[in-house]
Amino acid sequence: NAGVTQTPKFQVLKTGQSMTLQCAQDMNHEYMSWYRQDPGMGLRLIHYSVGAGITDQGEVPNGYNVSRSTTEDFPLRLLSAAPSQTSVYFCASSVQVNTEAFFGQGTRLTVV
Amino acid sequence: GIQVEQSPPDLILQEGANSTLRCNFSDSVNNLQWFHQNPWGQLINLFYIPSGTKQNGRLSATTVATERYSLLYISSSQTTDSGVYFCAVEGGTASKLTFGTGTRLQVTL
Numbered sequence: 199n200a201g202v203t204q205t206p207k208f209q210v211l212k213t214g215q216s217m218t219l220q221c222a223q224d225m226n227h228e229y230m231s232w233y234r235q236d237p238g239m240g241l242r243l244i245h246y247s248v249g250a251g252i253t254d255q256g257e258v259p260n261g262y263n264v265s266r267s268t269t270e271d272f273p274l275r276l277l278s279a280a281p282s283q284t285s286v287y288f289c290a291s292s293v294q295v296n297t298e299a300f301f302g303q304g305t306r307l308t309v310v
Numbered sequence: 311g312i313q314v315e316q317s318p319p320d321l322i323l324q325e326g327a328n329s330t331l332r333c334n335f336s337d338s339v340n341n342l343q344w345f346h347q348n349p350w351g352q353l354i355n356l357f358y359i360p361s362g363t364k365q366n367g368r369l370s371a372t373t374v375a376t377e378r379y380s381l382l383y384i385s386s387s388q389t390t391d392s393g394v395y396f397c398a399v400e401g402g403t404a405s406k407l408t409f410g411t412g413t414r415l416q417v418t419l
Contacts, residue, residue: 231406240314240396240411241407243406296341297341298355300355303351304352
């Protein structure tokens with residue numbers, strides 16, 4: 199059981215570039231989510247999904263896009279990277295809403 | 311939305327000391343978790359504890375849901391306990407975990 203796997207671990211982008219952060223889980227969890235963590239702060243929710251084909255916005259969705267075509271995968275797309283998107287990104291999954299969440303190891307993204 | 315406050319924000323302990331970290335939340339919750347973020351940035355699940363008391367080795371946690379707080383106890387602290395401890399809650403119809411800003415713990419020799 200790999201749990202929640204995020205790739206890449208580190209990424210540097212130029213302003214205006216696009217990229218996809220990958221997230222996969224092998225626990226057959228229905229609920230998946232993306233958070234960002236900025237220095238000195240807790241994590242803030244970007245987007246979430248309660249099951250395949252269903253996604254919704256969190257607190258800070260602007261500049262990000264998601265889709266959920268399978269139960270296992272929940273990629274996060276940055277459409278046109280900006281320096282304000284420099285952050286550490288975490289993907290999480292849980293059996294369903296209001297159950298224990300498990301986090302991936304994070305992706306450290308720098309936009310220059 | 312639900313507010314989460316953690317105290318103290320910073321804590322320095324000598325190895326072997328005990329400590330209590332507190333998490334207050336502003337509304338009823340269906341989910342409360344404690345995490346340890348280690349110096350490498352990994353978020354490690356410590357407890358899933360929407361109510362009651364749990365223990366795992368030197369760590370234990372208590373959530374008093376009716377009074378809207380949770381406590382994390384660390385006994386006989388070790389240098390490997392250093393890092394940031396986060397409390398996160400999920401409440402009402404919200405489909406998200408709301409995180410506190412954490413308690414930064416440093417354990418020294």
